[in-house]
Amino acid sequence: MMNESNEEKQDVSRSTTLSVTNIGGIDETEVTFQNGVTILAGRNATNRTSLLQGLMAALGSERVSLKADADEGHAALEFGDEIYRRTLERRNGTVVTDGDPYLKDPELADLFAFLLETNEARQAVARGDDLQELIMRPVDTDEIQAEIERLEGRKREIDDQLEELEQLETRLPDLEAKRKRVSDEIESLEDELETAQAELEEANVDVDERREEQSELEERLEDLRETRSELDRVRERIETERESIDALEDEREEVQERLESLSTGDDDDIGRIEAEIETLQEEKAELSGEISQLQSTIQFNNQLLEEGESVLPETDGGTDTESDGSITDQLVAEEETVTCWTCGSSVAREQIETTVDQLQKVRKERLEERSEISSELEERRETLSKINENRTEYRQTQRRLDSIDDEIERRHDRIDDLTADREELTTEIDDLEAEIDDLESPDQSDVLDQQKEVNQLEFELERKERERDEITDEIASIEERLEERSTLEARREDVTDELTDLRTRIDQIEETAVESFNEHMENLLEILEYENLDRIWIDRTTQEVREGRRKVTKSSFDLKIVRSTDSGAAYEDTITHLSESEREIIGLVFALAGYLVHDVYETLPFMLLDSLEAIDAERIATLLEYFESHVPYLVVALLHEDAQAVDEDTQITEI
Structure with missing residues (x-):
């Protein structure tokens, strides 16, 4: 899913330089990152998140915004001996991207490496969403199933050949006696x-x-x-x-x-099923587009809530937004409203938060609808495939009969x-x-x-x-012919091993994700010293459910939390009762588990962190030290007061 040559690109011992123009709230800037932790220190509305978006753009993400008063933006990342460039251009009211970024497919990075406030992994934990669906989303289960079916067919062919050899071998004693x-x-x-x-x-x-x-x-x-x-x-x-x-x-x-015994079905049935498949595909595509639009809208509104000031357009006098005291003072004073940088009107923060909640509910409903349509689509495809297979076998059998x-x-x-x-x-x-x-x-x-x-x-x-x-x-x-048996048995063993690996690959990924999360969560709870949190872990459960006409095994990840009272009595709690700091820690650990399980570090040596204000400074420092041991380049946006607990040599204060 990443560039094939990414492994050759990485040289984590070198520094890297990022140039950004007209992205987020940035006019133009250039910064250099060193290996290890890089802190973007400053107060709110100082373009720290915009710089992270610029880095995301150069790395390949689509989840970046063009400056409101610009028609074109640029991001360039000089990494090793290569330069990766990205262009954002406003066309007909939408922003399109072009260039040669570091990643061809940013899905894994968007999920588990670009951990801004709107990151889906962090949000899923905070909302109590299905974590299993998130961790398995990058895995092409349809491709795995198709490969399983291909190998099963190959294994049947080898079994038939071995059975034929077995029958031939039983004839040898009679032939020897006859001779x-x-x-x-x-x-x-x-x-x-x-x-x-x-x-x-x-x-x-x-x-x-x-x-x-x-x-x-x-x-x-x-x-x-x-x-x-x-x-x-x-x-x-x-x-x-x-x-x-x-x-x-x-x-x-x-x-x-x-x-x-073969049923070929009539042309009307095939035409009806093909029409149903086409309709379901269109419905799924429409839902996917709607889900993508909803996610972009949710991300935009969250960004507006988080850093609305940094994306305000310049005033008529042409003064820098960040240095305009009157606008900044007004925004600080009026905490209950946010100024929209697209239309300039003031909107109540509570209204935006309500809208975001509604959009998230709608998005969840659309995801469920898409899942149901996917199940129906798979059922129709299986039916059509079975009819076509029967027709093919019928023709072959008829030809054999005629022969x-x-x-x-x-x-x-x-x-x-x-x-x-x-x-x-x-x-x-x-x-x-x-x-x-x-x-x-x-x-x-x-x-x-x-x-x-x-x-x-x-x-x-x-x-x-x-x-x-x-x-x-x-x-x-x-x-x-019997001399072929050892070769066939070796081939059968190889195919069986491949089948075992494919059939258990999904389970292995899920188990590894759960083990990784639980291990890191246990380590961090111990070093972060949350006094009344005894244990947080994911419990993986499986159950058989019906999808169309078949039963399949589905997994779910249940987040378990055990607290203790002042008297030492332990009790089970839920994510909704945790503090914002605790929820943020869990979300980040879950993202780290995905980063490691999907081997994102092999193709992308970067991880980006933002919006850690809910966590106290000392714990932020401890958390970054822990993450640094797993990520070559860790770029983090922090407030000045939080950055004091981190090594000053790794800080960038001017953007």
């Missing part, structure tokens, strides 16, 4: 043939003088042998074709049953041809045997019988040797 039996039969036939050939040779010595007369008879005997051999081959081929047809018909029955029918027909035609060949060969054998009978003389009958026996044994021996060779080839093929 041994055939080898024994071959050995026996060789012995019989050797004996028959010896007897024939002995008989041939007695009729040697008549061999010339017997040449025609011997030719017919050789023809008979070859014809019988050919007939046997044809018979074997017929039997093989019939076995193939039986196997194909069994497969055809299975494929037909599978085809009948089987064609193959069965081809093999029946082949059997017909082979049957005709068999009948011709049988007739030819009958004719040859008749010719041989006519050529035989009484004194030759023994020799001819012996010749027939030799021919028959040679033919049978050849057939058995061919059968043994086929068995040997099949065994070798199976053994070669």
